[in-house]
Amino acid sequence: MRRSLFPSLLVLASPSLASAAGAPISPAAPWARAVDDELTRPVIERLTGKSAAEIAAIGSHWEGDMLFTPDGLGADALAAMGKEPLHAMAYDPAPGVLFVEMGGVTLTPTCGNGDNANAALNCSPLVDSQTDFPSYGDGMAQASMFQELQNYYEPFNIIMSSQRPPDYLPYTMAVIGGASNQGQGVCGVANVACDGLKRNHVSLTFPQSCNGVAEVAAQETSHNWGLEHTDDTQDLMYPFNNGGFKTYVDTCNTISHATGSGVTQCGYIHELYCPDGGGEEQNSYQELMGVFGPREVDDVAPVIVSTTPEDGAVISTSDSVLITAQIEENSTLVGVKWTWVDGLPDDVEEYTRCTNNVCVEDYALTPGTDPNEVAWDFVNLAQPPVGTYTFQLEVIDGYGNYDSKEITIEVTEDGNTGSNPDTGSDSASGTDGDSGTDGTDPDGDGTAADAGDATGATVPGVDDGGTKQGCACAAAEPTTPRLAWLIPLALLGLRTRRR
Numbered sequence: 127m128r129r130s131l132f133p134s135l136l137v138l139a140s141p142s143l144a145s146a147a148g149a150p151i152s153p154a155a156p157w158a159r160a161v162d163d164e165l166t167r168p169v170i171e172r173l174t175g176k177s178a179a180e181i182a183a184i185g186s187h188w189e190g191d192m193l194f195t196p197d198g199l200g201a202d203a204l205a206a207m208g209k210e211p212l213h214a215m216a217y218d219p220a221p222g223v224l225f226v227e228m229g230g231v232t233l234t235p236t237c238g239n240g241d242n243a244n245a246a247l248n249c250s251p252l253v254d255s256q257t258d259f260p261s262y263g264d265g266m267a268q269a270s271m272f273q274e275l276q277n278y279y280e281p282f283n284i285i286m287s288s289q290r291p292p293d294y295l296p297y298t299m300a301v302i303g304g305a306s307n308q309g310q311g312v313c314g315v316a317n318v319a320c321d322g323l324k325r326n327h328v329s330l331t332f333p334q335s336c337n338g339v340a341e342v343a344a345q346e347t348s349h350n351w352g353l354e355h356t357d358d359t360q361d362l363m364y365p366f367n368n369g370g371f372k373t374y375v376d377t378c379n380t381i382s383h384a385t386g387s388g389v390t391q392c393g394y395i396h397e398l399y400c401p402d403g404g405g406e407e408q409n410s411y412q413e414l415m416g417v418f419g420p421r422e423v424d425d426v427a428p429v430i431v432s433t434t435p436e437d438g439a440v441i442s443t444s445d446s447v448l449i450t451a452q453i454e455e456n457s458t459l460v461g462v463k464w465t466w467v468d469g470l471p472d473d474v475e476e477y478t479r480c481t482n483n484v485c486v487e488d489y490a491l492t493p494g495t496d497p498n499e500v501a502w503d504f505v506n507l508a509q510p511p512v513g514t515y516t517f518q519l520e521v522i523d524g525y526g527n528y529d530s531k532e533i534t535i536e537v538t539e540d541g542n543t544g545s546n547p548d549t550g551s552d553s554a555s556g557t558d559g560d561s562g563t564d565g566t567d568p569d570g571d572g573t574a575a576d577a578g579d580a581t582g583a584t585v586p587g588v589d590d591g592g593t594k595q596g597c598a599c600a601a602a603e604p605t606t607p608r609l610a611w612l613i614p615l616a617l618l619g620l621r622t623r624r625r
């Protein structure tokens with residue numbers, strides 16, 4: 127089903143929108159300023175116009191095995207915020223990654239970064255205190271469970287992995303292990319996010335408490351993506367573990383409250399798929415299809431199309447420049463991470479900006495955002511001191527295709543350069559490199575000599591005598607087609623299909 131029934135309100139920063147310079151990243155370095163753009167603010171705050179404190183004050187509540195927190199944007203939370211149903215959440219289907227954790231994990235109830243759950247940080251309000259979950263079964267049991275779960279999700283564009291993806295790629299985590307932490311008769315629990323708006327939730331499945339582990343895991347992960355219970359005994363969203371063969375049923379079924387007591391929370395989304403149901407019917411199959419779209423295979427790597435400045439650019443101490451990039455990616459699921467590698471202000475240990483809220487600054491994207499339309503702004507250098515500065519950009523899509531690039535720029539004393547940071551012209555920078563040797567560069571011989579070499583561009587990896595910039599050689603695009611985390615999938619995939 128096309129989801130563009132409503133004009134999307136989730137318009138994000140476009141490349142044409144220049145980012146404002148925000149606060150200095152440290153008091154001692156007013157020349158290094160964070161980017162101040164929309165994407166540094168959490169999605170839920172942008173969607174609702176409410177502050178983090180107002181949102182947190184709403185609190186959460188359980189409905190059977192489902193935990194509704196405010197960022198799940200259920201009916202009660204929206205009502206508490208005085209908000210109408212957010213049909214703006216309807217977005218074009220976007221692929222998702224499901225990491226199945228069967229090797230044991232420790233979860234904490236808080237994330238420390240403003241998120242109420244984040245799979246990459248092993249935090250979830252599904253636990254009340256730090257909780258250890260043991261591993262599940264042996265290798266055979268794990269492979270067979272994984273395959274069974276994969277069969278359930280076969281129609282949908284859900285990329286499953288038994289290996290943990292990089293933390294800056296949003297992924298949902300299904301923890302399989304241990305006994306119920308929510309009392310007897312509970313086979314699994316999950317946070318709910320209506321319309322699959324949040325893509326880094328966690329669910330728990332308790333193999334020591336119930337049989338039908340894959341079936342339970344399917345239901346719990348689907349709760350993460352906005353599905354509630356139905357009264358169809360054939361549907362994976364039937365709230366009881368009745369042992370029969372189930373699937374995601376492609377009919378509109380009545381929402382079941384057999385295990386909860388309350389109000390259907392994501393009814394305004396269910397209604398998009400069951401228009402006659404008034405929000406009290408759910409088509410589990412079509413709704414997942416609407417969230418993820420049909421299964422696709424993607425082996426096209428993302429491409430870092432350009433950076434500003436270019437690698438090897440030379441600017442002066444009177445210039446200001448925004449470190450940014452444009453990427454090209456054919457899917458709408460992407461993890462992007464900037465790292466300030468070299469030339470950090472003295473009192474700053476680390477400066478990063480990435481997706482999935484695991485870096486110093488975030489790119490808070492909504493599912494379905496076109497990564498080609500995002501301005502991947504990192505940091506503003508406003509009249510920086512003389513020196514060498516290196517930044518790394520990494521991009522990975524949900525299928526494990528990867529690209530990275532390092533850019534190194536030189537800052538020279540004002541008056542020593544006429545080069546424009548946008549062009550980073552080689553000839554200009556070459557001469558600057560020479561002139562730099564005579565001078566004021568506090569780093570001495572190293573940087574100035576390197577500048578000449580590095581900006582020569584065709585001589586990668588010229589020895590810089592050591593530690594300084596891990597050489598510009600990486601810029602010569604050794605595009606790794608796939609990262610290792612997807613490979614074990616192929617092995618698991620060799621298992622026989624069931625039935």
Ligand SMILES: [Zn+2]
Binds near residue numbers: 191346
């Ligand atoms: Zn359930």
